[in-house]
Amino acid sequence: MNVRLNLLFAALLGLTATTAMAAAAPDAATLAKGHSLFENNCSACHQAHGEGMPGVFPNLAKSDFLAADPQRAVHFVLHGHSGQITVNGVTYDGTMPDVGASLSNQDVADILTYVLNSWGNPGGQIQPDAVAQIRSGGNSGSGSGATEGGSKK
Numbered sequence: 001m002n003v004r005l006n007l008l009f010a011a012l013l014g015l016t017a018t019t020a021m022a023a024a025a026p027d028a029a030t031l032a033k034g035h036s037l038f039e040n041n042c043s044a045c046h047q048a049h050g051e052g053m054p055g056v057f058p059n060l061a062k063s064d065f066l067a068a069d070p071q072r073a074v075h076f077v078l079h080g081h082s083g084q085i086t087v088n089g090v091t092y093d094g095t096m097p098d099v100g101a102s103l104s105n106q107d108v109a110d111i112l113t114y115v116l117n118s119w120g121n122p123g124g125q126i127q128p129d130a131v132a133q134i135r136s137g138g139n140s141g142s143g144s145g146a147t148e149g150g151s152k153k
């Protein structure tokens with residue numbers, strides 16, 4: 001086998017991967033806006049770096065609950081939530097208020113996009129259209145699948 005050809009191929013593969021990642025990343029303006037909205041609406045409970053307070057406010061940083069179903073997080077923000085949930089093996093039985101009820105679809109999308117791209121979370125992007133759909137009661141797919149999301153490894 002030709003070593004130089006292999007090297008070239010490896011370099012090309014690397015280049016493709018970098019380009020794909022860049023295309024998937026949300027733009028800096030969205031993240032900056034999401035960041036300040038997060039500080040105003042979420043960090044009082046979930047803390048500045050999403051670390052939460054074990055047993056009281058669940059972590060958003062590296063949350064397996066969030067990663068399993070980001071659409072479900074839109075429900076939490078728009079409608080609040082009370083009842084038992086398990087995040088990274090810790091059980092919470094608190095109440096989150098419907099903070100997003102007074103925010104625009106764009107604001108809710110930007111906050112969650114920021115959260116998904118921060119503190120070791122897996123990335124991704126929430127679109128305002130998806131928020132609008134969930135706000136109006138459309139259950140875009142997260143209903144039946146949601147119970148399977150939290151399964152333990």
Ligand code: HEC
Pocket residue numbers: 038041042043044045046056057058059060063065066073076077081082083084085087092093094095096097099100111112115
């Ligand atoms: C008044 C405190 C409070 C505020 C403000 C708040 N939350 Fe929560 N949040 C909670 C509590 C408590 C829970 C757990 C609810 C339960 O036990 O059912 C929770 C759960 C969550 C979850 C699901 C669990 C997890 O860790 O993945 C997400 C996602 C979330 N909140 C995101 C947000 C975002 C984004 C904001 C800001 C728009 C926000 N929260 C504002 C208290 C709060």
